[in-house]
Amino acid sequence: GAVVSQHPSRVICKSGTSVKIECRSLDFQATTMFWYRQFPKKSLMLMATSNEGSKATYEQGVEKDKFLINHASLTLSTLTVTSAHPEDSSFYICSASRAIKGYEQYFGPGTRLTVT
Amino acid sequence: AQRVTQPEKLLSVFKGAPVELKCNYSYSGSPELFWYVQYSRQRLQLLLRHISRESIKGFTADLNKGETSFHLKKPFAQEEDSAMYYCALGTGNQFYFGTGTSLTVIP
Numbered sequence: 001g002a003v004v005s006q007h008p009s010r011v012i013c014k015s016g017t018s019v020k021i022e023c024r025s026l027d028f029q030a031t032t033m034f035w036y037r038q039f040p041k042k043s044l045m046l047m048a049t050s051n052e053g054s055k056a057t058y059e060q061g062v063e064k065d066k067f068l069i070n071h072a073s074l075t076l077s078t079l080t081v082t083s084a085h086p087e088d089s090s091f092y093i094c095s096a097s098r099a100i101k102g103y104e105q106y107f108g109p110g111t112r113l114t115v116t
Numbered sequence: 117a118q119r120v121t122q123p124e125k126l127l128s129v130f131k132g133a134p135v136e137l138k139c140n141y142s143y144s145g146s147p148e149l150f151w152y153v154q155y156s157r158q159r160l161q162l163l164l165r166h167i168s169r170e171s172i173k174g175f176t177a178d179l180n181k182g183e184t185s186f187h188l189k190k191p192f193a194q195e196e197d198s199a200m201y202y203c204a205l206g207t208g209n210q211f212y213f214g215t216g217t218s219l220t221v222i223p
Contacts, residue, residue: 034211043215044160044202093160104150105211107160 003027004096006108013084013115021079021111023094029074030096034105035067038091050077084115119143120205122214129193130222137188137217139177139203148206149186151177152213155199163188163201173197193221 003026013019023033032051036044048064050056050071058064066088068080077096081088091112095105121140129135141147151163164172166179166186177188186203198221203214 036213044213046211046213049210095160104162104165106162107152109159 002098002106004030004094004106004108006092006094006111008111009109010112011114013113015085015115016083018080018082019084019113021081021092021094021113023077023079023096023108025075025096025106028096028098028106030077030098031074032097033071033077034095034097035069035077035079036093036095038093038110044093047079081113084113086115089113089115119207119212120203120214122201122203122217124217125215126218126220128220128222131195132192135190135193135197135219135221137201137203137219139186139188139214141184141186141203141205143184143205143207145207147179149177149179150204150206151175151186151188152202152204153199154202160202193219195221195223197221 005024005026007022011019034049035047037047038044046059047062048056048058048069050069052071052074056069066082071077091110093110095107097105119142123138149166152160153163154160175188175190177186179186200216200218202216205212
């Protein structure tokens with residue numbers, strides 16, 4: 001159990017366009033979902049934490065107007081990269097947790113975004 | 117402030133040798149600590165959590181509150197242990213990852 005999917009797995013978009021990435025918990029209800037960005041050969045950078053039905057909490061330095069997060073249901077969260085630029089190219093990973101406290105996260109496979 | 121510190125970015129050990137991946141945390145309350153592992157081309161997955169006190173794939177980690185550490189240990193490293201390891205801290209509704217340690221087990 002505790003499977004998390006992400007869609008799409010890869011996306012290429014033109015500079016200035018917006019891209020939506022979906023994160024779904026397939027077999028459990030995710031009270032909390034997290035969005036990370038992983039740079040090549042570097043660690044995960046937490047972008048934001050979202051609890052179902054409330055606004056996401058963004059980490060310092062992450063532009064909330066650029067990275068829109070919606071957690072409308074207990075099984076779905078979306079990350080929209082608005083007006084994407086080449087520097088937004090990265091690997092975006094979501095994770096989901098059953099508990100409000102966010103313990104034990106289950107990770108999605110990630111989405112490779114390339115902005116040309 | 118860095119909540120979780122993994123001082124080693126890269127660690128290489130020979131097969132059969134003991135391995136220890138260091139993790140120190142900064143938190144004044146009661147922490148929830150985890151080790152996550154990411155094998156090549158796979159997603160991150162939970163390796164172990166301090167609350168369960170279990171041994172997974174031969175790895176153990178003991179929470180030392182005095183030293184604020186949660187080092188990951190295995191007495192005899194195997195080639196399949198080569199991966200990226202992340203220490204993580206859960207506090208309230210926040211979650212912090214360390215910068216990760218890339219472990220390479222040399223045959």
